[in-house]
Amino acid sequence: MAGRVAARAHTNIALIKYWGKRDEALYLPTSTSLSLTLSSLYTDTRVSFDDDAFEDVLLLDGQIQDAASTAKVTRVVNLFRERYGVGSAAPRVRVESHNHVPTAAGLASSSSGFAALATALRALFEERYPDAPRMSDTELSTFARRGSGSATRSIFGGFVEWAYGTGSEDSVAVPVDDAQWDVAMVLVALSTQKKKISSTYGMKHTADTSAFYPLWREVSERDLDDVRAGIRERDIDRVGAAMEANCMKFHATMFAANPPFTYLTSRSLAVIEYIQELRAHEGLSVYYTMDAGPNVKVLCRRSEQQRVHELLEERFPDVTLFDAVAGPAPRTLTEKEWEELYG
Numbered sequence: 001m002a003g004r005v006a007a008r009a010h011t012n013i014a015l016i017k018y019w020g021k022r023d024e025a026l027y028l029p030t031s032t033s034l035s036l037t038l039s040s041l042y043t044d045t046r047v048s049f050d051d052d053a054f055e056d057v058l059l060l061d062g063q064i065q066d067a068a069s070t071a072k073v074t075r076v077v078n079l080f081r082e083r084y085g086v087g088s089a090a091p092r093v094r095v096e097s098h099n100h101v102p103t104a105a106g107l108a109s110s111s112s113g114f115a116a117l118a119t120a121l122r123a124l125f126e127e128r129y130p131d132a133p134r135m136s137d138t139e140l141s142t143f144a145r146r147g148s149g150s151a152t153r154s155i156f157g158g159f160v161e162w163a164y165g166t167g168s169e170d171s172v173a174v175p176v177d178d179a180q181w182d183v184a185m186v187l188v189a190l191s192t193q194k195k196k197i198s199s200t201y202g203m204k205h206t207a208d209t210s211a212f213y214p215l216w217r218e219v220s221e222r223d224l225d226d227v228r229a230g231i232r233e234r235d236i237d238r239v240g241a242a243m244e245a246n247c248m249k250f251h252a253t254m255f256a257a258n259p260p261f262t263y264l265t266s267r268s269l270a271v272i273e274y275i276q277e278l279r280a281h282e283g284l285s286v287y288y289t290m291d292a293g294p295n296v297k298v299l300c301r302r303s304e305q306q307r308v309h310e311l312l313e314e315r316f317p318d319v320t321l322f323d324a325v326a327g328p329a330p331r332t333l334t335e336k337e338w339e340e341l342y343g
């Protein structure tokens with residue numbers, strides 16, 4: 001038995017943000033969120049059982065990771081040990097991850113990271129413990145969720161919702177639309193430095209102290225209805241307008257925290273202004289959103305993506321741009337694929 005499996009999962013960018021947990025242990029969100037899975041940014045992860053080891057081991061891009069990062073992985077592996085009915089008797093796991101996303105810079109590496117981990121672990125445990133009940137993708141999304149909330153949505157491709165749910169079993173990812181229409185994104189990477197305030201901490205501080213937070217769930221649900229309608233109608237302008245509105249309310253919750261903080265920088269604002277200019281004067285369907293970092297993600301038409309890219313490149317020559325279209329659900333990688341990529 002090989003006892004070794006690899007998987008690839010893509011990042012997603014939230015159009016309607018997840019910002020706060022109603023249950024911190026179970027990673028249950030305070031509101032439903034909606035995202036687009038991206039084609040060009042992803043994480044590859046290989047997991048293997050190590051029958052002789054005493055601890056799980058995590059390597060990221062070839063580097064052994066510290067105890068805190070490894071503990072997050074172990075927490076997820078333990079859920080699989082429990083689910084497959086082997087408890088602490090299951091052997092330790094070695095996890096090797098390669099990020100094709102700048103790590104922790106607001107380009108959503110934790111979403112692809114934990115989705116790839118969960119996908120690979122499901123295959124590994126199913127191979128070793130074939131008598132346990134099979135795990136559906138929907139159930140898998142609840143396991144990815146326990147690593148990082150946004151990872152829930154990376155279990156499917158295209159536009160995906162992460163439902164508020166009534167509890168742990170139904171706070172799951174739901175595919176909404178494959179996004180195989182005239183929609184794309186250009187990511188404007190203003191900084192690929194690790195962020196100073198983690199999203200986990202930022203959302204907790206906001207939920208605990210922000211004067212605007214009590215409004216968050218209700219206003220967010222209204223934006224969500226608009227985005228859903230826009231997707232149904234394949235109306236990028238409707239989707240984009242609601243996405244921007246939700247993004248600004250999301251950042252407003254942080255301006256109203258105590259003490260206040262923001263992930264936005266003057267450069268983020270310069271990109272926003274330029275997007276508004278392109279919309280008003282070039283007639284392009286372009287819309288912005290930003291997460292827990294300064295980088296701006298631009299939603300645009302696939303048919304206008306190249307032009308949007310060129311204009312952004314011309315105006316901001318020192319930034320890195322990533323083009324993406326709708327990405328797929330995670331998949332396992334063959335041994336051969338892994339060897340060719342990582343030796």
Ligand code: DP6
Nearest residue numbers: 014017018148149150199200291292
């Ligand atoms: C701003 O999923 O990174 O990107 O669940 O604590 O790991 P944890 O947080 P994380 O938060 C992502 C927040 C966001 C919005 C979003 O992706 O919905």
